[in-house]
Amino acid sequence: xxxKRLIVTPFRCIGCRSCELACAFVHAKIPxxxxxxxxxxxTFAEDSHMVILCLQCEDAACQKVCPTNAxxxxxxxxxxxxxxxxxxxxxxxxxxxPFGNIYLDTQTNDIVKCNVCKGRPACVLFCxxxxxxxxxxxxxxxxxxxxxxxxxxxxxxxxxxxxPKTGTE
Numbered sequence: 001x002x003x004k005r006l007i008v009t010p011f012r013c014i015g016c017r018s019c020e021l022a023c024a025f026v027h028a029k030i031p032x033x034x035x036x037x038x039x040x041x042x043t044f045a046e047d048s049h050m051v052i053l054c055l056q057c058e059d060a061a062c063q064k065v066c067p068t069n070a071x072x073x074x075x076x077x078x079x080x081x082x083x084x085x086x087x088x089x090x091x092x093x094x095x096x097x098p099f100g101n102i103y104l105d106t107q108t109n110d111i112v113k114c115n116v117c118k119g120r121p122a123c124v125l126f127c128x129x130x131x132x133x134x135x136x137x138x139x140x141x142x143x144x145x146x147x148x149x150x151x152x153x154x155x156x157x158x159x160x161x162x163x164p165k166t167g168t169e
Contacts, residue, residue, distance in 0.1 A: 025122070
């Protein structure tokens, strides 16, 4: 089954943080109290912004180290989801993620990470410039063995150089 993928196009991001707000409100347990967003926006220079979120790695380190199998891949969306009832808050997943995209919400004491909003990502719906998209067959991008695609920082250029072949494919 082909799953949709979140697509990040950094040069389109204007740093408005609408994605963060949408995420925080969608995941709120109490409507008047926004949750910790699973997506973050970073500003690198005056007009240079980047959206950071879980890459939904195929061979996810966070999932591998979880001693209680609290991180499972959804058959519906292909995203790795945290099952709060199984989690013992050992923090192994937060240490294992090389990108820092899974963390503990100290207010709720829950591990949080992007789960693509169960197939309807709020960040995509509220992004005014389409820096975030959710597609089945993305047109261009660098996949890097993950479920999230990063498009070029500059239109027409690859975001990362091609990785050398190791002979272990």
